[in-house]
Amino acid sequence: MAKHETPLLDQLESGPWPSFVSDLKQEAESRAKNEKGIEYQIPVDVCEDLLGVLELSFKHGRTHWKHGGIVGVFGYGGGVIGRYCDQPQMFPGVAHFHTMRVNQPAGKFYTTEYLRNICDLWDLRGSGITNMHGSTGDIILLGTTTPQLEEIFFELTHTYNQDLGGSGSNLRTPSDCVGQARCEWACYDTQAICHDLTVEYQDELHRPAFPYKFKFKFDGCPNCCVASIARADISFVGTWRDDIKIDQEAVAAYVGGELPSNGGSHAGRDWGPFDIQKEVIDLCPTECMWLEDGKLMIDNRECTRCMHCINVMPRALRIGDDRGCSMLVGAKAPILDGAQMGSLLVPFIKVEEPYDEIKEVIESIWDYWMEEGKNRERLGELMKRQGFQKLLEMTNIKAVPQHVQEPRHNPYIFWKEDEVEGGFQRDVNEFRKHHQR
Amino acid sequence: MAFISSGYNPDKPMENRITDIGPRKFDEFYPPVIKKNKGKWLYHEILEPGVLVHVSETGDEVYTVRVGGARLMSVSHIREICEIADTHCDGHLRFTTRNNIEFMVDSREKLEPLKQDLASRKFNGGSFKFPIGGTGAGVTNIIHTQGWIHCHTPATDASGPVKATMDVLFDDFQNMRLPAQLRVSLACCLNMCGAVHCSDIAILGYHRKPPMLDHEYLDKMCEIPLAIAACPTAAIKPAKFELPDGTKINSVAVNEPRCMFCGNCYTMCPAMPLADDVGDGIVIMAGGKVSNRITAPKFSKVVVAFLPNNAPRWPETTDCIKKIVEAYAEGARKYERVGEWAERIGWERFFEKCELDFTHHLIDDFRDPAYYTWRQTTQFKF
Ligand code: HEM
Ligand code: HEM
Ligand code: SF4
Ligand code: SF4
Ligand code: SF4
Ligand code: SF4
Numbered sequence: 001m002a003k004h005e006t007p008l009l010d011q012l013e014s015g016p017w018p019s020f021v022s023d024l025k026q027e028a029e030s031r032a033k034n035e036k037g038i039e040y041q042i043p044v045d046v047c048e049d050l051l052g053v054l055e056l057s058f059k060h061g062r063t064h065w066k067h068g069g070i071v072g073v074f075g076y077g078g079g080v081i082g083r084y085c086d087q088p089q090m091f092p093g094v095a096h097f098h099t100m101r102v103n104q105p106a107g108k109f110y111t112t113e114y115l116r117n118i119c120d121l122w123d124l125r126g127s128g129i130t131n132m133h134g135s136t137g138d139i140i141l142l143g144t145t146t147p148q149l150e151e152i153f154f155e156l157t158h159t160y161n162q163d164l165g166g167s168g169s170n171l172r173t174p175s176d177c178v179g180q181a182r183c184e185w186a187c188y189d190t191q192a193i194c195h196d197l198t199v200e201y202q203d204e205l206h207r208p209a210f211p212y213k214f215k216f217k218f219d220g221c222p223n224c225c226v227a228s229i230a231r232a233d234i235s236f237v238g239t240w241r242d243d244i245k246i247d248q249e250a251v252a253a254y255v256g257g258e259l260p261s262n263g264g265s266h267a268g269r270d271w272g273p274f275d276i277q278k279e280v281i282d283l284c285p286t287e288c289m290w291l292e293d294g295k296l297m298i299d300n301r302e303c304t305r306c307m308h309c310i311n312v313m314p315r316a317l318r319i320g321d322d323r324g325c326s327m328l329v330g331a332k333a334p335i336l337d338g339a340q341m342g343s344l345l346v347p348f349i350k351v352e353e354p355y356d357e358i359k360e361v362i363e364s365i366w367d368y369w370m371e372e373g374k375n376r377e378r379l380g381e382l383m384k385r386q387g388f389q390k391l392l393e394m395t396n397i398k399a400v401p402q403h404v405q406e407p408r409h410n411p412y413i414f415w416k417e418d419e420v421e422g423g424f425q426r427d428v429n430e431f432r433k434h435h436q437r
Numbered sequence: 438m439a440f441i442s443s444g445y446n447p448d449k450p451m452e453n454r455i456t457d458i459g460p461r462k463f464d465e466f467y468p469p470v471i472k473k474n475k476g477k478w479l480y481h482e483i484l485e486p487g488v489l490v491h492v493s494e495t496g497d498e499v500y501t502v503r504v505g506g507a508r509l510m511s512v513s514h515i516r517e518i519c520e521i522a523d524t525h526c527d528g529h530l531r532f533t534t535r536n537n538i539e540f541m542v543d544s545r546e547k548l549e550p551l552k553q554d555l556a557s558r559k560f561n562g563g564s565f566k567f568p569i570g571g572t573g574a575g576v577t578n579i580i581h582t583q584g585w586i587h588c589h590t591p592a593t594d595a596s597g598p599v600k601a602t603m604d605v606l607f608d609d610f611q612n613m614r615l616p617a618q619l620r621v622s623l624a625c626c627l628n629m630c631g632a633v634h635c636s637d638i639a640i641l642g643y644h645r646k647p648p649m650l651d652h653e654y655l656d657k658m659c660e661i662p663l664a665i666a667a668c669p670t671a672a673i674k675p676a677k678f679e680l681p682d683g684t685k686i687n688s689v690a691v692n693e694p695r696c697m698f699c700g701n702c703y704t705m706c707p708a709m710p711l712a713d714d715v716g717d718g719i720v721i722m723a724g725g726k727v728s729n730r731i732t733a734p735k736f737s738k739v740v741v742a743f744l745p746n747n748a749p750r751w752p753e754t755t756d757c758i759k760k761i762v763e764a765y766a767e768g769a770r771k772y773e774r775v776g777e778w779a780e781r782i783g784w785e786r787f788f789e790k791c792e793l794d795f796t797h798h799l800i801d802d803f804r805d806p807a808y809y810t811w812r813q814t815t816q817f818k819f
């Protein structure tokens with residue numbers, strides 16, 4: 001028998017999509033039965049009470065959680081989100097319900113052995129409920145009590161060789177797309193650099209010293225599967241600067257209808273026979289493709305590597321060989337001054353171990369932001385406040401037309417004294433010799 | 438329930454302490470076929486919804502079955518995932534950015550049994566545990582935030598509306614009939630932990646009432662200067678009040694017209710709650726994207742200013758989303774994303790096709806970027 005009636009939540013058990021309510025109930029039952037005889041370190045009925053408090057929120061249309069204050073593990077300023085229930089008498093099992101962020105492996109590949117270990121740990125010391133994964137990328141262990149935090153951290157680090165992720169005003173857990181592990185379009189090894197930078201910047205990740213949060217995300221190509229361009233303070237988007245490789249035989253096979261367009265992604269509807277002119281050439285944003293004697297031609301200098309043609313004909317077109325990434329900076333969600341997309345800072349940079357050049361850019365950005373950024377000011381907002389020029393100056397990057405969509409609309413150029421011949425200090429008396437008062 | 442020590446000694450926290458080791462290294466977890474062919478993949482094909490093959494220059498193939506699921510997941514469920522991966526995939530699996538699970542096998546023969554196994558598993562309540570889909574020109578899993586299951590500032594739930602929406606869009610999770618991929622995201626307050634501002638369709642929780650002020654307790658529960666500083670629009674100022682019993686207290690006053698309902702004050706000061714059953718609800722945004730394909734990445738635009746929190750199934754929200762998806766499916770050209778379609782036909786036409794009302798709330802009036810969204814041409818459609 002369930003501890004709390006949940007008539008509203010019960011209505012979310014039907015329908016085809018996997019029901020989190022059914023899953024919570026299954027966990028509640030499993031804890032109640034406790035077939036393995038586990039000495040649960042937090043209340044056995046934590047899942048029942050979680051269902052109960054959620055049902056109450058469904059009824060009230062309001063959350064029943066309070067801000068958790070500062071809880072954490074010794075020496076770290078992040079990785080734990082404190083949470084308390086505002087009805088602890090009704091739901092004692094979730095009176096404390098803190099979350100731990102566990103830094104996921106790059107690429108989110110797992111062995112079952114690893115996942116089972118995490119499950120065992122979380123069964124014993126937490127609610128048994130997780131998020132796989134949080135939207136930043138971490139494995140989220142959802143709900144435990146304060147005394148368990150250090151125990152979990154100790155076991156994670158000692159037994160599982162595994163650290164916590166970031167939260168607060170620090171480097172947040174970096175994340176990446178599947179990349180070269182299983183994608184033919186990856187222009188660099190997203191997992192390798194994601195892991196390398198995560199390990200290199202552990203101090204920045206665990207000990208808040210920044211004005212606000214800071215995110216890295218790694219997309220292997222401009223398709224941006226991890227949405228780096230929209231949500232990372234520095235997004236690394238794979239690109240190339242030589243020619244798209246063309247296999248004319250495969251082009252002919254697409255034209256002849258032997259190969260499905262876009263890797264078969266449109267199979268759910270009859271879109272008619274594939275029309276290379278209409279579906280590829282005419283949709284190319286730079287109009288840099290044409291057919292010549294049945295062969296597909298690309299004026300690669302004009303191509304902006306939007307990925308469309310490659311996406312449509314993956315067997316005929318392949319990314320170039322001179323690969324690297326573009327670095328865009330300052331993306332953020334709307335709070336506060338409106339949403340910002342990443343702005344192109346480094347058009348092209350090689351992504352090769354030990355990534356020294358990239359780290360130089362990162363560190364110069366951090367130096368600037370930590371010096372000038374106000375409390376709770378994201379990099380994008382600082383850039384807006386002080387101008388893109390300032391960022392170029394601080395990162396020692398030369399302005400190029402690639403930095404702008406179009407040149408400025410006003411001539412109000414703030415010339416600096418050292419940019420104007422002779423400087424600003426002039427002798428008015430000398431002037432007056434030729435110009436009467 | 439006896440306390441079991443992990444070995445940690447609270448009296449000497451630094452003893453034996455291990456820190457800053459970072460995550461486990463990714464290549465410990467690669468399936469052998471991935472390890473062997475990394476960086477050598479030639480092309481891929483979607484064999485059917487949810488099933489992909491990637492072909493390597495070595496001739497190797499990897500078959501992936503993608504399944505959806507709730508990101509809120511119990512250890513029992515994860516153990517079941519492990520059991521499947523052990524049976525079919527030599528103990529390997531991966532998760533995608535959008536909370537799907539991918540099971541990979543290295544030959545076509547292993548595909549059918551895996552698919553059958555996944556498709557056959559259901560929860561007691563009747564829903565699928567591992568629905569196969571989420572590829573190509575369809576709807577994939579919804580990326581979302583915590584909502585009422587864990588956060589203190591949500592204006593709506595996350596798991597509930599996501600479940601309700603995916604039930605309504607389920608056919609498009611398992612079919613690829615749309616003009617292009619359609620990404621749905623949810624964030625339960627305007628902090629947008631989930632960064633929903635670039636999604637084809639975004640579901641956003643939004644409060645509509647300024648914080649209540651628990652004057653009697655405010656100074657005791659909160660650092661007043663921190664609460665004031667937390668407000669992004671400078672709507673909060675210090676104020677003195679007299680309680681009915683005559684005691685004079687320090688508290689704050691909120692300039693209500695300036696409040697953007699962000700809840701930052703409540704984060705700093707629990708005596709300023711703003712959740713409300715009728716005030717809170719959902720904003721629908723549409724037309725965003727992150728890919729650079731054909732057109733530049735775009736922000737989502739607000740297309741519905743408010744829908745009520747009608748738990749447990751949010752019918753107003755799911756109806757609205759369904760209408761947008763159907764109008765898009767019917768009107769857009771092959772490869773066109775929702776935002777590209779809306780821009781081609783014009784937003785005035787978008788509202789007509791999706792049968793959505795336009796109200797003054799949808800005209801931007803927030804700071805500088807607002808101006809750039811007004812129409813500055815005589816070109817428009819009647
Ligand atoms: C401090 C700022 C400005 C100075 C010193 C200035 C100076 C001048 C001068 C010296 C002329 C030429 C008069 C002549 O024919 O001998 C002129 C013409 C003119 N200015 Fe300005 N101007 C200024 C700002 C502006 C601004 C802001 C506007 C409009 C937005 C403006 C609009 C015009 C127009 C329309 C003419 C007439 C051009 C024509 O001959 O058709 N000026 N201004
Ligand atoms: C009908 C035309 C205009 C009116 C009624 C007007 C009115 C004003 C007013 C009331 C001020 C504030 C003065 C103060 O600080 O007390 C001002 C300042 C100013 N206006 Fe205008 N203005 C006009 C045209 C212009 C034009 C065309 C320009 C540009 C060329 C201009 C440039 C400025 C500047 C530079 C200031 C000084 C701002 C500052 O440093 O505080 N104004 N104007
Ligand atoms: S971002 Fe590009 S490289 Fe990465 S998974 Fe997506 S398509 Fe592949
Ligand atoms: S990648 Fe884009 S810009 Fe380049 S040729 Fe293909 S369609 Fe044109
Ligand atoms: S979006 Fe808002 S309510 Fe949702 S988890 Fe983030 S801060 Fe909490
Ligand atoms: S909700 Fe946000 S805008 Fe409104 S008073 Fe609180 S901090 Fe200020």
